[in-house]
Amino acid sequence: MNNSRLLRVGQQSLSLIADMGHAGLFLWSVITSRIPWRRIVPLISEQLYRAGIMSLLITILAGFFIGMVVGLQGFHTLQKFSAEQALGKLLALSIVRELGPVIAALLFAGRAGSSLTAELGLMATTDQLSAMRMLGVNPLWRVVAPRFWGALIALPLLTLIFDVVAIYGGSLVGVDWLGVDRGAFWSGMQSVVEFGGDVMNGVLKSGVFAFLIVWISLYQGYFCEPNAKGMSIATTKTVVYGSLAVLAFDFILTALVMGGW
Amino acid sequence: MKSKSLYVAVGLFLIVAFASLVILAFQMTDFSSTHTGKTYRVTAAFTNIGNLKMRSPVRIAGVTIGRVSDIELNKKTFQAEVTIRISGDVDHIPSDSSASILTAGLLGANYISITPGYEVTNLASGDAIETTHSALILEKLIGKLIYKKTSKESS
Numbered sequence: 513m514n515n516s517r518l519l520r521v522g523q524q525s526l527s528l529i530a531d532m533g534h535a536g537l538f539l540w541s542v543i544t545s546r547i548p549w550r551r552i553v554p555l556i557s558e559q560l561y562r563a564g565i566m567s568l569l570i571t572i573l574a575g576f577f578i579g580m581v582v583g584l585q586g587f588h589t590l591q592k593f594s595a596e597q598a599l600g601k602l603l604a605l606s607i608v609r610e611l612g613p614v615i616a617a618l619l620f621a622g623r624a625g626s627s628l629t630a631e632l633g634l635m636a637t638t639d640q641l642s643a644m645r646m647l648g649v650n651p652l653w654r655v656v657a658p659r660f661w662g663a664l665i666a667l668p669l670l671t672l673i674f675d676v677v678a679i680y681g682g683s684l685v686g687v688d689w690l691g692v693d694r695g696a697f698w699s700g701m702q703s704v705v706e707f708g709g710d711v712m713n714g715v716l717k718s719g720v721f722a723f724l725i726v727w728i729s730l731y732q733g734y735f736c737e738p739n740a741k742g743m744s745i746a747t748t749k750t751v752v753y754g755s756l757a758v759l760a761f762d763f764i765l766t767a768l769v770m771g772g773w
Numbered sequence: 774m775k776s777k778s779l780y781v782a783v784g785l786f787l788i789v790a791f792a793s794l795v796i797l798a799f800q801m802t803d804f805s806s807t808h809t810g811k812t813y814r815v816t817a818a819f820t821n822i823g824n825l826k827m828r829s830p831v832r833i834a835g836v837t838i839g840r841v842s843d844i845e846l847n848k849k850t851f852q853a854e855v856t857i858r859i860s861g862d863v864d865h866i867p868s869d870s871s872a873s874i875l876t877a878g879l880l881g882a883n884y885i886s887i888t889p890g891y892e893v894t895n896l897a898s899g900d901a902i903e904t905t906h907s908a909l910i911l912e913k914l915i916g917k918l919i920y921k922k923t924s925k926e927s928s
Contacts, residue, residue, distance in 0.1 A: 554776065557783045565786050604801055669790030676793040679801060698800070707802040711794075 535731045542660055542730070545652045552658055559662025563624040567670060570619055575674040578611055579603065579681025586682075587690050599692050600701035603682040608705060612675040613714045614762050617721035620667050621754035625729035628659055629750040632733025633743040641734075656734065660726050667722035668715045675714065717765050724757040811861035812839065813898035817872045817885070818852040823908025825874055825883045831857045833887050838863045841885065857885060859896075867892040873906035883908055 582603055590596045635641050635655065644651045679701075686692045705711065729750040736746035819825075822844065831839040839859035847854045859866070869890030874883050887902070896902070 558779060560783050560786065561779055565782055568786065608797070608801075669786065672790050672793040672797065676796050701801050705802040707798050711797050711802060 534735070535727065538731050538734065539727050542652055542656050545650065545657065547653050547657055552653065552661075555654075555658035556662045556665075559658045560666055563620075563628070563659070563663045564666030564670060567620060567623045567666070568673070570623055571616055571670045571674050572677050574615060574619055575612075575677035576681040578615060579607060579678030579683075580685045582606060582611070582678070583682035583685035583690075587686055587692065596686075596690075596692050597696040598700060599682075599686045600697035600699075601704045603686065604679055604701040604705045605710065607678045607682070608675050608710045608714050610762070610766070612671050612678060613718040613721060614758060616671045616674045617667060617718060617725060617758045618755050620663075620670065620722070621725045621729075621758065622751055624663060624666070625725045625750050625754050626747050628663070628726070628729040629733035629736070629747045630743065632656075632659075632730060633736040633746050636734065636736055637738040637740075637743060639738075656730055660730060663726040664719070664722045667725070668718045671715060671718035675711070713769055717762065720761060720765060721758045724761060725754045728754045728757060812858040813861060813864070814842065814856055814858055815896055815898070815900055815902060816854055816856050817902040817905050818847065818850070818854055819872075819874060819905050819907050820852055821907040821910065822853045822855060823874055823876075823883050823910060825853075825855065825885070825908065829882065829884050831859065831885045831887065833863070833866070833889065838887075855885070865895045868894045868896050868900065869904070870896065870902060871904035871906065872902045874908035876909065 583599065586599050586602045587596055590598055590602065632655070635651075641651045641655070644654060683697060687694050687697050732746040732750045732753075736742045825841060825844065827841055827844060829841045830837045831841065839857050841855055842858045843854075843856035845854045845856075846852075866887065867890040869892040871888050871890065873886050873888065875886045876883055890904075
């Protein structure tokens with residue numbers, strides 16, 4: 513009784529480690545597979561359209577509302593210390609350093625990551641991948657690699673757009689509605705935000721997040737159990753693992769970067 | 774035809790993203806002000822720099838003309854050697870000017886203020902500012918005040 517429970521724990525942790533190893537090998541074979549770049553560029557731009565542009569609207573809307581709410585909350589808190597002039601600094605630093613990369617990545621995991629998993633899962637379930645292999649086409653470069661590179665490019669760009677929209681959303685609330693001085697708002701922001709240290713770090717972060725999300729979602733889709741239940745489990749796992757990976761790595765990356773200061 | 778409109782959409786997406794980068798760089802950071810023009814380095818030794826940090830502003834009459842680029846401890850004199858970068862178009866600061874560390878507001882960040890002197894020769898790259906005034910440490914000041922008050926009462 514006790515013995516079998518112990519056995520199960522051991523088996524589960526072994527299969528967890530095996531899963532990670534499997535995912536690592538999968539990633540390795542995606543990156544190192546010989547890619548005919550000239551033929552893959554149109555495929556990448558199609559994926560850029562589906563991962564990037566289709567997520568553009570949700571990213572812009574989320575960015576706008578998050579900027580507005582940070583502006584509103586920040587204003588009411590700063591007003592207690594009559595320091596509402598510092599709203600621009602608060603808004604820009606929190607958006608560019610943390611909220612932009614993280615929330616864009618979470619939205620991306622839900623919007624693009626899950627659809628990648630579902631698509632690849634359906635391909636695997638309906639034996640399209642096997643059919644490709646039979647025709648002598650390696651699905652790794654024909655199907656997986658374009659999605660990998662497309663999503664890897666799309667998320668940092670979405671993060672940049674998110675940052676700008678959120679800051680303008682915050683300035684709409686803070687400056688236009690609540691009456692923070694426009695000059696103090698923007699010049700305060702310019703005096704504290706650094707291009708290399710803050711903006712570029714945010715973009716770098718979102719690149720790492722994109723890598724994690726696309727790795728998880730492609731792995732889950734490519735190796736999902738070929739039936740309806742397997743697909744639904746894989747899609748759920750993509751969103752859950754993707755979001756957790758983003759939040760965990762956000763802490764690690766921030767601690768690494770802040771450690772140098 | 775379908776693939777062409779796809780390319781247009783992707784191209785627009787890339788343009789919007791890079792436009793956001795440019796807006797972030799020029800509207801929301803001091804990217805433009807720190808990366809234009811030449812600068813020259815001047816050093817100054819302080820006995821106490823307080824909360825002065827790298828990239829703290831250097832001002833003359835309240836106008837920012839440069840930034841602190843390096844802070845090091847001189848191991849012989851135990852003074853803080855501060856290297857400051859001054860923008861190249863402010864190139865005729867008298868060589869007997871003095872540098873003092875001031876605080877912006879009561880609890881604000883420290884900055885270096887340069888008070889121009891009267892010498893004919895100007896500070897050049899690599900020169901040291903001889904006359905310096907250290908940061909005002911609030912705790913010391915309060916300590917002095919309390920000491921004065923208690924000594925007055927006892928006498």
